[in-house]
Amino acid sequence: MKEARFYTPTEDGAECRLCPHRCRIKDGGRGLCRSRECRNGKLYALSYGKPCALAIDPVEKKPLNHFMPGTHCLSLSCTGCNLSCRWCQNSDISQVEPEQVESGEWSPEELVNAARRNGLPSIAYTYTEPFTWWEYMFDIAVLAREKGLKNILVSAGYVEKEPLHELLPYLDAANIDIKAMDDAIYRKYCGASLAPVLENILMMHEAGVHVEITNLLVTDLNDSEPQVSALCRWMVDGGLQDVPLHFSRFFPRHRFTDVGPTPKSTLLKARDIAYSLGLKTIHLGNI
Ligand code: SF4
Structure with missing residues (x-):
């Protein structure tokens, strides 16, 4: 447990x-x-130094x-x-209290040393929302950079400007997940809002971070032609036409088990739309 910043x-x-x-x-x-608790007027980052998942992944898996x-x-x-x-x-590690999951104890130094010992050139902050364990990510990222390793963020991008700004100099690459180009969907199904996510993607891109974007196409929710077109147009208008876009196939999970997997034809159509609107690099995931 460490006192929180911000x-x-x-x-x-x-x-x-x-x-x-x-x-x-x-x-x-x-x-x-x-992941943040208030005790006697101070806020604490509960999971500092306690990773619940640790793995070696191909960088393409981020994606x-x-x-x-x-x-x-x-x-x-x-x-x-x-x-x-x-x-x-x-959801088994993202939507739970820290005490509900078994965690290890790893200092930033131990993690960076583990990466180097295994000949790995980068560290990825991933699987849950790394910004909710900002202090731990930041301390590892600073040390990793010092030792010549790259830092990779995999995130939904829902963070305030100040913590993002402070992390940016240490960030090399990011995959940001845009849930939908519709604020109502963000609010109803994700408990968040769209605008900060879009602003933060532009901020990362402008800072020179290598950015790729993921859009999970959920059957009959955000996979319509207008939704896909809106995302692609926003990217082109924002100068992100060279940013790789990953359309990912949904499979029933968590509280969406009565919704079927995204038809493959929907992903192929999304790819056609994206190319026709001027995006340069499209990948299809989970197919
Ligand atoms: S949800 Fe956001 S504002 Fe609330 S405690 Fe977590 S990081 Fe802080």
Whole structure:
């Protein structure tokens, strides 16, 4: 447990300034992401140093198809997410309290040493929402950079500007998941909002981070032609036509078990739309 950055003490607890939810947390309470707790007016990052998942993955699995292709990365995760997507593919570690999952104890130094010992050129912050364990990610990223390793972020991009800005100099690549080009879907199905995500993608791209975007096409929810076109148009208008876009196939998970997998034809059609609107690089995932 480590004292959190980005919070303001309040009369009866603390206001977290890490993500746009801006949770006002009373003493003894936790934020929406379940990973920050207020004790005696101070906010703490509960899962600091306690990864619940640690693996060696091909970088393409992140997915990043155009950043150090053919290499592997040390992938790590702590519990917590500030979104609540009903189709979450990792809900067993993202939508739980830290105490509900078995975790190891790894200092940033031990993790960076493990990556180097295994000859891995990069570390990926992934599986859950890394911004909800910002302090741990940041400390590892600074050390990794010092030792010549690359830092990879896999995220939904729902974070405030200040913590993102502070992390940016250490970030080499990111895959950001856009849930839908529809704020109503974000609010109803993910418990978040669209605008900060889009702003943050542009901010990362402008800072020179290698960005790829993922869009999970959920059957009959966000897979319509207008939705796909809106995403592609936004990318082209924002100068992101060279940014690789991954359309990913949905499979029933979590609270969306009565929805069928995305038809393959939907993904092929999305790819056609994206190319026709001027995007350069499209990948189809989970097929
Ligand atoms: S990071 Fe967690 S505690 Fe902080 S505002 Fe976001 S959801 Fe709330």
